[in-house]
């Protein structure tokens with residue numbers, strides 16, 4: 001088996017999931033200059049809702065082809081409602097407050113969502129029902145499963161849709177204008193509050209898709225899963241250049257590949273001292289390195305352009 | 308009835324009273340200027356008219372209705388357009404996308420493309436630069452873009468804040484030529500300028516703002532001739 005190719009494939013699939021979550025961070029940051037730390041929790045909510053709904057539907061004998069889309073739809077609805085509520089209740093009143101205030105609020109929201117999820121779903125892991133019969137294909141000595149392919153395709157389609165929305169539609173243009181100069185966007189007739197709400201809607205819908213895919217990738221969902229995942233996706237967004245949409249895609253994919261290669265070789269690198277379960281350190285190493293040496297990230301503009 | 312009727316408008320920044328209860332009117336089709344020294348409150352007045360700053364007291368009536376409490380986007384949609392101090396070009400949108408944003412509230416596609424032709428006709432330089440991002444334009448080009456973008460909204464009342472600021476004499480000439488052209492076509496303009504002579508020469512009437520109060524108002528020709536205005540603002 002070709003280890004390098006195998007780790008690359010695994011990395012790209014994992015990376016497409018990071019990218020999906022990183023987009024949510026970067027879109028909100030682009031428009032509000034707010035690091036929405038609660039975004040990881042929205043992904044968790046998406047995972048929990050989709051797993052519960054899927055389990056209930058398949059138990060009731062609903063065919064998979066119907067149950068999966070329904071589970072996704074339920075996750076999207078719950079995530080969007082949660083995201084919009086969070087913006088309205090927690091962030092909007094602080095729109096003109098010093099920047100530390102919304103940041104601390106975001107951490108608070110994240111703790112609240114985690115606890116609500118724990119109360120609602122309990123502390124046990126929910127397992128993703130085995131709705132798809134796994135088939136493994138051989139690719140040049142490496143293996144890839146139909147589920148992995150499906151995950152990657154859905155993530156890619158979702159991101160493609162987002163790019164079209166942002167670059168080709170009237171709402172997308174209003175989003176970009178609002179991110180670049182909120183006051184002037186208002187002068188053009190853009191209802192800035194609605195555009196900001198729309199950004200949270202889109203970001204939360206992406207989080208719902210990511211939640212379902214991540215739950216199927218790992219086979220489980222847990223009230224606690226949003227925290228590390230959120231930090232990693234945030235690191236990916238910073239790696240690509242926070243506020244930059246292509247940057248979030250690139251950062252997510254890169255982080256996935258680095259993590260996966262790192263996990264494959266970390267044992268050799270440290271003479272067996274660290275095992276592959278230490279793969280989480282790579283995201284944070286990257287975060288520290290980027291913040292130290294290139295805070296604008298790989299694709300981020302120079303600060304002067306952000307006037 | 309005037310297109311714009313302002314009564315007792317006061318605007319505060321926290322405890323700082325920047326505009327202290329001013330009255331002014333602009334008739335439909337008229338060009339009016341507001342002149343004054345640095346810090347007199349000119350920008351503050353225009354921003355309050357556009358809805359970027361709340362009025363502490365007083366009323367703003369536009370086209371016969373009260374707009375004092377309308378949010379900025381709603382005022383833009385009924386035809387009040389501000390070309391802000393410093394131009395406010397979207398730096399990472401192209402020239403064409405910036406102009407498109409000007410027409411954001413409009414749905415009449417055919418008319419929009421006709422207006423786009425018109426703006427490119429006024430500023431051929433913008434046409435040449437249409438796929439370049441706003442941030443890469445020179446100061447003069449950004450001013451053209453900001454003005455052209457405002458025209459794309461088909462405003463009924465155009466508020467201009469220091470269109471000559473920071474521009475070379477030739478660029479100032481070009482911008483004012485265009486402003487006169489727009490005015491001659493019947494646009495209603497409220498013009499704020501440091502360059503009082505240029506402003507008065509392009510206007511029918513003028514107001515003089517000092518320390519947040521209007522201290523003078525008259526026909527532009529009379530203000531140009533007034534010894535007090537000449538001494539304070541025209542360097543003569």
Ligand SMILES: Nc1ncnc2c1ncn2[C@@H]1O[C@H](COP(=O)(O)OP(=O)(O)OP(=O)(O)O)[C@@H](O)[C@H]1O
Nearest residue numbers: 320323325343344345346347348349350351352501
């Ligand atoms: N954001 C702000 N916070 C506090 N005070 C402000 C603010 N903006 C303006 N001011 C004050 O309000 C007063 C009027 O300012 P304004 O910008 O309206 O003047 P202006 O006539 O446009 O001057 P200039 O010709 O320099 O542009 C000034 O004293 C200024 O210091």
Ligand SMILES: [Mg+2]
Nearest residue numbers: 349350351392
């Ligand atoms: Mg000013």
